[in-house]
Amino acid sequence: MTMSSMTSSQGLGSTAFLAVGGAPRPAALRGSRSSPSSELRSRRAAGSSSGGPQVTSHDIPANWTGLTACLSLAASLAVKRKANRKSATRASVVGLKATDSDVDLVTQLQLEASKLRAEVSELEAEREEQLQRDRLSLFRSFDLDSSGAIGDQELRKGLQELGLKLDAPEATKLLRALDKNGDGRLQLEEFHLQAASKLIEEWRAEERAAEDAQRALERQSKELVSEKQAEQEFLASLPLENDDAGLATRLASVFAYLLPLMDALRYGVPLALAFPFLQGPFSALVLLSGVFGAVPFGLGYLALLIGMQSLAQNTELPTLLRFNLRQSVNLDIALLVPGFLGSAVSFALDAAGTPVSEELAATGNSIVFVLILACVAYSTVSSLFGVAPTGLPYISQMASEAISDTRPNDEEGSGKL
Incomplete structure (x- = not known):
């Protein structure tokens, strides 16, 4: 038992003594290490000399009882500490055993x-040997003449x-694809059935792709033939064109362009004023325009436009005349574009506070007038040469x-359109 445990046992014993034997005088307990008999003699001497109270004989059993209880408690604490140390030592030993x-x-x-x-390596080696044996066996099954090489017929x-x-x-x-040394035969090291199967599959895929492409070409050719046949059937259902290009047809084709010229007169006024030689033709066009303009609400021009369109749809008329009638109507409709553009520009400039200058x-x-005049002249x-004027874009x-x-x-075809 160590000093610290003894000190702790003594402290606990003192506490037990106080609890069992009653509360002694502080002077008698503080620092006293004498036996109970010497303490009793000192108390008697002190009592006789000082005349104080004397200790009676019934106090001695009580003090001895407390001391006995104190000693018992200290012994039990010492046994518990020893048991704890043994448990800790046993746990350490068990831990070391677990680590081991x-x-x-x-x-x-x-x-x-x-x-x-090692077993896996051995199995792989055995598997490789078995593959080599199987390969040799397969090679010998192909080598019908046992010559040690395979020819093309044997391979087949x-x-x-x-x-x-x-x-x-x-x-x-x-065989040529697998023959590495180029001797025309396959030796064992050149014989690879998987490579041969892969090549055959690739060739089969190429053949299928070629067949698919051929079928696609055939379908496309059939579609073209069908389209051409349908076109021929459609043309056969149409009436024959009138390819007359006589003088009357040519003159009528020229007169058809009076419609866009009359409609473009309002754009040519500045040129007529600037060039006096244009005033004669302008005056004739103005008179002709006045005839159609005399009909109220512009119905004269509308009737002329509708009449020219109806004549252009008549398949019995010469194709040259029909084409020029239709192209004249298109030119007249095209004059709407500069009219809209001029109005938009004027509106924008007026809104900006800058009116259009003269x-x-x-x-x-x-x-605008020069462009229309050039189209009409062409x-x-x-038309005077009997050829349809197909050179105007759109x-x-x-x-x-x-x-x-x-x-x-x-x-x-007629070659004129």
Whole structure:
């Protein structure tokens, strides 16, 4: 028992003594290490000398009882401390044993892992040997003459027994693809059935792709034939065109362009004022325009426009005249575009506080009139030569589509449209 445990036992014993034997005088307990008999003698001497109260004989058993209880409690505490130390020592030993057991387990697992790796390597080696034996056996099954090499016919027969059918050219092609040394035969190291199967599959895929492409071409060709046949049937259902290009037809085609010229007079006033030689033709056009303008509400021009469109749809009229009638109507409708643009520009400038100047208005009107005059001049000259004026962008295309309701008299067409 150590000093600290003894001190602790003494403190607890003193506490037990106070609890059992009653409360002694502080002077008698503080620092006293004498026996009960010496303490009794000192108390008697003090009592006789001082005349104080004397200790009677019944106090001695009580003090001895408290001391006995104190000693018993100290002994029990010492036994508990010893038991605790033994338990701690036993736990430490068990921990060390557990640690040793873990080390043994890790070592055992490592040994097992090494053993498994060795078994796997052995199995792989055995598998490789078995593959080599199987390959040699397969090679010998292909090598019918036991010459140690496989020819193209032997390759073909062997693959045919395996379900891969090849013709003679394909077998020769396959052998050349596998023949690394170029001797025309396959040795064992050149014989790879998987490579041969892969090549055959690739060739089959190429053949299927070629067949699909061929079928697509055939379908496209059939569609073209069907479209051409449908077109021929449609043309056959159309009436024959009137390819007359006589003088009357040519003059009528020229007069058809009076409609856009009359409608463009308002744009040509600045040019007529600037060039006096234009006043004569302008005056004639003004008189002719006055005839149609005399009809109220512009119905005269409307009737002329509708009449020209109706004549252009008549398939019995010459194609040259029908085309020029339709193109003249298109030019007249095109004059609406500069009218809208001029109105938009004037509105924008007026809103900005800058009205359109007379010079700008005259220049714009002159440009529009010159363009219309150029189109009419081109169409007039071409029509006088008996050729349809199809050179006007977009306008001529629309005119041609509008009268495409007849078929030509010959296979190549009239050549005029």
